[in-house]
Amino acid sequence: MSSREQILAAVKQNQPDLLPLPNVTPFQEITYEDALAQYEAVLTAIGGKMYRVNSMEEVKAIIKGSYNSLEKRVLSLVPELDDIATAAYEINPAAHHLADVELAIISAHFAVAENGSVWVTEELLGHRAVPFICQHLATVVSAKNIEPTMHRAYTRIGAAEYGWGAFIAGPSKTADIEQSLVLGAHGPRSMTVFVLND
Amino acid sequence: MTVGLFIPCYVDQFYPGAAIATLQLLEKLGVTVVYPPNQTCCGQPMANSGFEHLTGGCNRLFIDNFSGFDYIVSPSGSCVLHIREHLHDDKQPELAKTIAHQVWELTSFLTDVLKVESLPARFPHKVGVHQSCHGQRGLHLSSMTELVAPNFSKPGSLLNMVKDLELVELDRKDECCGFGGTFCVAEEAVSAKMGKDRVADHLKHGAEYITGADMSCLMHMEGILKRQGSKVKVLHIAEILNSEG
């Protein structure tokens, strides 16, 4: 008998009688009076930064004003922001060519108020490694797309097809050394979210 | 109402004052109290050590001693919890179940059954309350810091009825003192360290007395206080609630 059959047989023999699956839909009701304010507060608390903007021009101006190393490689996955990028993303299955990206600008499907995260899937990223390998990450999300909680986030995701997706909440961080918080463990040292009124 | 008084073995032997105060307090509140003289122990020392199968004798004795009362009251949350959760007898299972449900820890008996709203007690001192784990997390004598639930404290509400008594706030409201039955000797290093840390919290906040609903934890902390030469004393909550004005 293969290990597969062996494990499945042992599990079948030892598992108890079927217990019902709880209904989790009531959690859908949880909301915030001001989801965007909640989002901003949480994102700031976890080391991120949020800007409310009215246009992509504003995004460009803020990026130009706040990153002092733009002579380094800036990668844009947001077509409207391509002109501030060093070059637009070119398809390449190996991510190693991204190792020198200073700033990556991506868009996100939506943001989650309760935890400061954004939901991204690989078709927004060019390559799955983009939001990890860059030194700094900037994200654009529409103000209409703020979900209050993770319950609503998964309702929104539904049965969506993707190869890879992630909730990203703030810059990469660690507190492994004596619980001292350090931003920029392996991934981005900063994360900026532009919430676009449109 | 007739109450059977259940005095745990170590209280009987080492802390008769706590038992006397329990008896007098209940009598003061108009309860008829009977102490069955042949009682010994709830069996917890064996059970918590993994020898619950040796507690049959204690169980039978407990049932023999405490059948027929309206309530059984004890000044120990830990022993009460043990009886509630583990008292059984294969020969008379229903009787064992009935008795297990009749057992009450003293402070919750006062607040929930007698519904005491005032006490003629006075105790002009700063007092720290030790939340014994079995009383708190097992019998729900007070809210627990881990849970998202409303705050309450049955021992605290009773102490608030005592004139001139000042309760001190602790940094860690419900951390274990480290007694743990045979844990106190089997894991001496951690047990003693936990006790020292608990005592230090009370001392830091200026407690003159440390009280609680379980004498075993207090015995542990008393051992540490005495070794440190501290003037701070432990008193079972019954002794404070029974103190004269």
Added chain:
Amino acid sequence: MTTETKDHAELAEIFNKDEDRVDWHDETLWWIRAKRDKSVHQLPEWEALREAASGIKHNVLSNLNAYLQEFESAAKANGIIVHWAADAKEHNEIVHGLLAENKVTQMVKSKSMLTEECHLNDYLATHGIEVIDSDLGERIVQLAGEAPSHIVLPCIHKKKEEIGDLFHMYLGTPSNMSDPQFLTETARGSLRETFLTRKVALTGVNFAIAETGEFVVCTNEGNADMGAHLADVHIACMGIEKLIPKREHLGVFLRLLTRSATGQPITTYSSHFKKPRAGQQMHLVLVDNGRSIQLGREDFRNSLKCIRCGACMNTCPVYRRSGGHSYHTAVAGPIGSILAPNLDMRKYADLPFASTLCGSCSNVCPVKIDIHDQLYKWRQVLVKEGYAPTGKKIAMQVMAKTLASPTLYHAAGKMGRLTIKYAPFAVSNKLNPWYKQREMPSSPEQSFGEWYAKNRKK
């Protein structure tokens, strides 16, 4: 009982020789517990979430056979290659086989307590394969030649000066440099090189979704993703109990996991791996290693609900004062103490006794495992199975006999024999563990029973 290794009490005693360090360890973990409290008190629905998570996991355990098959076929349809490992040995062989197949001798690995449980690194080392752990805390203990002392905070037992010394020795930092920012930056540089050069990356799995065949990996550092997205081969290893039925259940678990662990609202990265990248191989190893046996132990089955948040360790007053290594098993603390005896009762017979049964662990557990009740039940099982020391057995038999007889009890009490023989804490001598740091209670002239007989004569 003779054991090759020291037991929890002995290891805890050694840890307690440095009281300042115990205080530091205790306060650090208490601070994390306090952050957890602050975070969960912001959610009025917290207890309902715990209840839901517990219910979902109960359903999973009761239908695990079907969920495993559902997951397997969905994962396969997604292009993931699924492997089954009955035990640690088979798990290690599967991973080694994949490395050999791809002709590589180096691998980068993000945090996986399962691979710790299986001692994968040691196994691969004997086969000439170098593994670099990419989680900063795990990298630190790896450099120190130690095991993680905490499932979420692997090097919580290490002071920054000790870490500075390790980095000086292995990563060439200046001596006496212990600034966390500087040390983290050094590790970042060193590990980035590793990420860019490894062809195979191994990650753990936090949750796997039966319905969709995807799995979720949560990190704060981004190390799992850095490894997986840069490697040609991604191997993910998971215990069979990590399954959950549907995506929507992640809404419950991701809300609970990190708030319980560190007080964060969510980890920085919650990555959903559904399909391999174009040109990438994605392998998933489903590991039993005793889990199906635990599933059959009614009293201990629900320990398999665990989502490895570590909250029970942070709150445990014993763990905080004895350190993770005193549990001499991969998963330390209260949860480890109810998991480990399932794997080896003799080796881990001490662990269920390394607790005061205070119950704080069960209260913080996000999936409502009755941890302290299981500790109590393991004690009964271990004694019945013959793992109690003989001296303790005899003492317990004498105690039970004495306490079951009012005559013996009163006689013993009166003559002080109860105190001497059966209440070990009450003997005032240096050999007695009670007396080492505590005074005995003073002996009153009469017991309450005697007082009552005199004062309440009918």
